[in-house]
Amino acid sequence: MEQAIKISRILSKTTSQQNDNCYAVFWIQNEVGGIEINKTLYKNVSNAVFFLNPTFNWKILKKNTSTSSGYVLLIPKQILDHPTFKNLHITEVRLFSANEIPKINLSPGIEIRIQSILEMLDELLSTNLKHREDAILALLNTFFVYCDGKCNIKSVITDNNAKSALVYKFKKSINQHITQYHEVGNYANILNVSDKYLNECAKGVLGVNAKHLIDEQLVMRSRHNLKFTDKTIKEVGYELGFSSPDYFSYFIKKHTGYTPSQLRKS
Incomplete structure (x- = not known):
């Protein structure tokens, strides 16, 4: 991987990124006041996963708590061109749509699995284990499969349905x-x-x-x-x-x- 995947917990009062050629995935668990995307503020964003393509500038506004409010996953564009993801049709299922911001509310059972996947990704990214890169790609693939599961509720961030x-x-x-x-x-x-x-x-x-x-x-x-x-x-x-x-x-x-x-x- 020429450019590495990055994962971090949402701990700071403001977490932001300005168009670094990475896809961004947020899993917002709780205690977030809103997400500002291209200078538009979206509230009521807790308990959901969001997918942004690199054209979006974004800022997560966390409430004043010391606990983690979820995770941010940054995925360089070239990584999604890897053969591991060729059958996922990521563009087709619109996880990274150009015009909309996909939002997924995870089924309760899936939340537990997503947490485990992100924790394993975080651990692998900090090690030099043999076959580390293959394991990271496999976990990322599993993450997308779970997010695209039929048991989850899919909408877009602008949808107040x-x-x-x-x-x-x-x-x-x-x-x-x-x-x-x-x-x-x-x-x-x-x-x-x-x-x-x-x-x-x-x-x-x-x-x-x-x-x-x-x-x-x-x-x-x-x-x-x-x-x-x-x-x-x-x-x-x-x-x-x-x-x-x-x-x-x-x-x-x-x-x-x-x-x-x-x-x-x-």
């Missing part, structure tokens, strides 16, 4: 309450909207109904607990809020094609 905001809150709520609530009505009550409107928003933003998002989270957690813990099938089902082992088995078979014991062995 109320439906996208509601679906993001819905997905966060599922992550918090999935062991208690499995029905759309429970979450509609939490969010103070009707079942019908919540379904309409989920369909419009992600192309699936609200129940699908709940079931998706249940399947993901069930699969993880069955394959990576020593809990019994009965324990996994009860901990995820299923009323009986039989109903848990029915649910898993319906959504995966396997019984819980088959899934555990697969």
Whole structure:
């Protein structure tokens, strides 16, 4: 890599960059007052990933806290020409659009993986390990794959879409309450909207109904607990809020094609 990828945590009150021929990726986690891009200030930018091409000058305005507010990743233009990224169609999926500023709200489960990828990138960039460059490119490739995942909510920074905001809150709520609530009505009550409107928003933003998002989270957690813990099938089902082992088995078979014991062995 003739010009290196750079990664840094957002710690200073003002973090800025003036057109250094690098693509910029921000993962804003919290405590940021706004992002100024080409002298336009955008507020309400927390809990999202943003992608800027080198034509944009930018400044992150952090609130007065000592903790990190996220990460800035600077990627030299020539690195995205590497064969590693040839199948990602980065231009086609508009991650680095010339005219818009893509914004992605990460699904709760994806946030954890993005954090791990960025921490590993940071670690690798500070070492001289053998095959370091190959590992860095592989991690960057994985980062883009996760960001382009269908479970995330994609929009643009200028989009103040109320439906996208509601679906993001819905997905966060599922992550918090999935062991208690499995029905759309429970979450509609939490969010103070009707079942019908919540379904309409989920369909419009992600192309699936609200129940699908709940079931998706249940399947993901069930699969993880069955394959990576020593809990019994009965324990996994009860901990995820299923009323009986039989109903848990029915649910898993319906959504995966396997019984819980088959899934555990697969």
